[in-house]
Amino acid sequence: MRARISPQKNYAAGVGPGDVMLGGAIGEVIRSNSPEYKPGDFVVSDLTFGWQDYAVISHSVVRRIDPDLAPLPCWLDFMGLNGLTAYIGLVESGGIRPGDTVLISAAAGSVGQIAGQIAKLTGCRAIAVTSSEEKIARCRELGYDAGINYRTEPDLAAAIAKECPDGIDVFFDNTAGPIHDAVLQNLATHARIIVCGTVALAETFGQPDIGPRFMRQILVARARIEGFLVLDYQHRYVEARTRLAEWNRAGKLQYQYDIADGLENTPNAFLRMLTSKNLGKQLVRVGPEA
């Protein structure tokens, strides 16, 4: 969403001033001209509802929610784009294997909370990098083996080296920036780096990001860095959702939301997320229930 309001080139069309901001939502059908849906049904769309209390929307861009598969808000969490991103990113782009050391940045965020649990469920060692002791504690509850606070650690590369003396096999990179730099000095041979987000670069506003580069480390480790966008993998969504719902029903996949109330609090909730103040998936309750 941050990228969509940026004027920079991106993987999706931008949102201009005056447009309705794009965003996913779970909605209750109030009125329907489609024979497929009736009032009271719940539907979800990852992108097209927008930031608004009510939406008129085509039946072709929503999916019916099956509440037996997972509880309602889960369809914007581990059953939504962030769960799919965590699962497909680790499995497909990261190629995680049992025994891998997997480091996840923004580990207490909506993708990171699920990614860490998937890493553990796959038999990996999972290392959280996050921004507070509270978030590290939350990551440990989720099963992460260790947590590193990048805000208080004076030498992040050294802290990672101490925690992961054999190097990082898979790096789920949600931030770019200094955390990325620290991990690239700790690559295991044939490391895989999933470039999923670059939130640490959010404030560069199109200016070049200047800093140390690591081509030699990439060559020596024969590492792979790959830009990952979950929307490229829609053919894998059913497989991913089935697996995630199974883990959840078996009690192996926890989830957590951070719910704000009211449409007017949406920009603030968005900023809280960008400044690491949320715990778990940031949601906003809108419409008559807010």
Place this chain on the structure above:
Amino acid sequence: MRARISPQKNYAAGVGPGDVMLGGAIGEVIRSNSPEYKPGDFVVSDLTFGWQDYAVISHSVVRRIDPDLAPLPCWLDFMGLNGLTAYIGLVESGGIRPGDTVLISAAAGSVGQIAGQIAKLTGCRAIAVTSSEEKIARCRELGYDAGINYRTEPDLAAAIAKECPDGIDVFFDNTAGPIHDAVLQNLATHARIIVCGTVALAETFGQPDIGPRFMRQILVARARIEGFLVLDYQHRYVEARTRLAEWNRAGKLQYQYDIADGLENTPNAFLRMLTSKNLGKQLVRVGPEA
């Protein structure tokens, strides 16, 4: 070889002062205690002869040369590590497909000359980036569609954009540094970058390489950067050599050597290669024929 005399961490053991410098060679058997070889046989080793006129060497580290498959010096060129690097790098790490735009840095070098021809033989468009008009002319003789002189081009990223308006699908990166930077501003969606060499960083001597970074471009293009070392693909050597020899016998694969004479000229030949003065694979003739 440059990396082996550097004290930095590397993918292979280093060579210390006083050690024999490692290097591949073609040798004629003068005396043999092995029933597999007799005087007059020709053998090749990619690494273990070393910089010396004569070598005592185990039969287990050499391969017999079949002169019917390709002429003698070719076994250090397209039938040797540089041909294998070009072929396996493009096919395996680069995943080249007909119609791809393939940009190759150090395009007139020993790997680049072969890589450009393989790109053309695979149905790709091949763009050379090299250091002189003479080398661009040589690349055109080899079949490259276009050449860019990085030493005289005032804005390399713009020159690449002009030559490749739809972006680069595959980048065979032999240099890192400013050429890498220019290409990363011109990535096609799902671009693949083969990090094969970092010769532009040769003089940093372990200091960090500071400059613009391109994580956002990698994410937006969903590009893949991969460190590539041909020694990881020994199981593919027979397939690669068979294909390369077939192309050569069919008159479709040209080769060129730059031969210096005498062991005492080896360091100088090595420096010529590092400073882009050679044309084609740099070889040194040693022993009684030098």
